[in-house]
Amino acid sequence: MNSTSATFLHVTDAHIAYAGTALERDDRKTVVAGLQPQTREAALRQVFERLAERLSRERRGLDGVIFSGDAQDRGRQGGHELLLDLLLSFFGPLGITAGRIVATPGNHDVDRTYDPGTAERYKDFCATWRARGCVVPWLDGVDDAGSTAPHSLVGTGNDWAIFPINSSNWCHAAAVLPEPLASVWAQLPHLASGSDTEKEGKLRHQLDALARYDMARISEHQLEQVRRLVDRAPRPEHGRQLRIAVLHHHLRAPSLREEIKAFSDISNLEQVRAFLRDREFDVVIHGHKHEHASQFDHVYDHAGDSARRLLVVSGATFEAGCRLALNRENRASVISDTYVGT
Numbered sequence: 111m112n113s114t115s116a117t118f119l120h121v122t123d124a125h126i127a128y129a130g131t132a133l134e135r136d137d138r139k140t141v142v143a144g145l146q147p148q149t150r151e152a153a154l155r156q157v158f159e160r161l162a163e164r165l166s167r168e169r170r171g172l173d174g175v176i177f178s179g180d181a182q183d184r185g186r187q188g189g190h191e192l193l194l195d196l197l198l199s200f201f202g203p204l205g206i207t208a209g210r211i212v213a214t215p216g217n218h219d220v221d222r223t224y225d226p227g228t229a230e231r232y233k234d235f236c237a238t239w240r241a242r243g244c245v246v247p248w249l250d251g252v253d254d255a256g257s258t259a260p261h262s263l264v265g266t267g268n269d270w271a272i273f274p275i276n277s278s279n280w281c282h283a284a285a286v287l288p289e290p291l292a293s294v295w296a297q298l299p300h301l302a303s304g305s306d307t308e309k310e311g312k313l314r315h316q317l318d319a320l321a322r323y324d325m326a327r328i329s330e331h332q333l334e335q336v337r338r339l340v341d342r343a344p345r346p347e348h349g350r351q352l353r354i355a356v357l358h359h360h361l362r363a364p365s366l367r368e369e370i371k372a373f374s375d376i377s378n379l380e381q382v383r384a385f386l387r388d389r390e391f392d393v394v395i396h397g398h399k400h401e402h403a404s405q406f407d408h409v410y411d412h413a414g415d416s417a418r419r420l421l422v423v424s425g426a427t428f429e430a431g432c433r434l435a436l437n438r439e440n441r442a443s444v445i446s447d448t449y450v451g452t
């Protein structure tokens with residue numbers, strides 16, 4: 111790295127598990143001996159291997175890895191551990207240690223059986239990324255009483271700084287139903303199924319899904335912690351610092367593709383956009399939408415006289431290697447996107 115450029119690998123939405131997750135790529139109309147369906151784990155390994163080979167060949171290193179959530183697939187075990195091990199094994203020789211990996215949880219990475227703002231909700235995420243020394247967000251329910259975990263990654267010379275932000279605290283949160291609906295809701299599967307236990311189980315599962323919201327939201331408490339972190343971050347001797355925020359959810363849809371569901375966007379989006387403007391962020395990197403896009407968002411002040419320009423980078427699943435360049439004013443621009451096909 112020199113003083114005006116840095117290279118990061120952005121990985122998001124791996125959706126992998128110890129038990130294996132099928133990669134839905136082929137149109138398999140028949141089963142043939144010896145021709146196993148590909149797994150997402152194998153595809154990811156291949157992508158990392160090719161990318162590491164290419165970087166070595168070009169004698170380039172990495173300044174950091176940015177993981178923007180959903181290592182797991184529907185909460186199944188193994189995703190976090192598998193992904194971190196792959197990152198360290200392939201990119202360790204290119205300069206990546208756990209301390210140079212910034213990781214934030216996605217909606218598939220939280221345990222829905224525990225309420226928002228509880229430590230148990232982040233047990234799997236913390237057992238890997240946090241326990242092994244990666245840079246992680248300040249988490250509601252985990253860090254309230256003080257934290258010793260690193261919450262930012264600052265480049266040599268302080269030219270850039272990366273801050274992970276958790277947007278998954280309310281994901282899959284249970285709706286609080288009013289009485290008498292709450293009591294009836296709990297009894298409904300049994301009342302409607304008689305002695306059919308299979309139907310009762312299915313109904314319970316379906317009613318549970320109806321009364322949950324996959325809500326993207328960033329707590330005020332966390333924003334306040336990030337504000338303090340930004341304010342305390344060391345500054346470069348000359349020029350300004352490029353600030354990068356990493357979160358799982360999008361600020362805006364990366365394409366015309368519409369998502370029809372409750373809370374499909376961050377519910378306190380305007381608060382978050384104003385925060386990013388006021389704290390002088392330059393880049394937002396996110397996942398969740400499984401689509402690759404780089405676009406600019408302009409966040410105006412209240413008078414509408416001046417706008418802050420944010421480069422918003424949406425990472426697709428298994429897409430990696432977005433290179434950002436700083437120009438003379440230390441503003442970010444995308445200089446190349448590397449698509450590594452499988």
Ligand SMILES: [Fe+2]
Pocket residue numbers: 180216217218358397398399
């Ligand atoms: Fe997601």
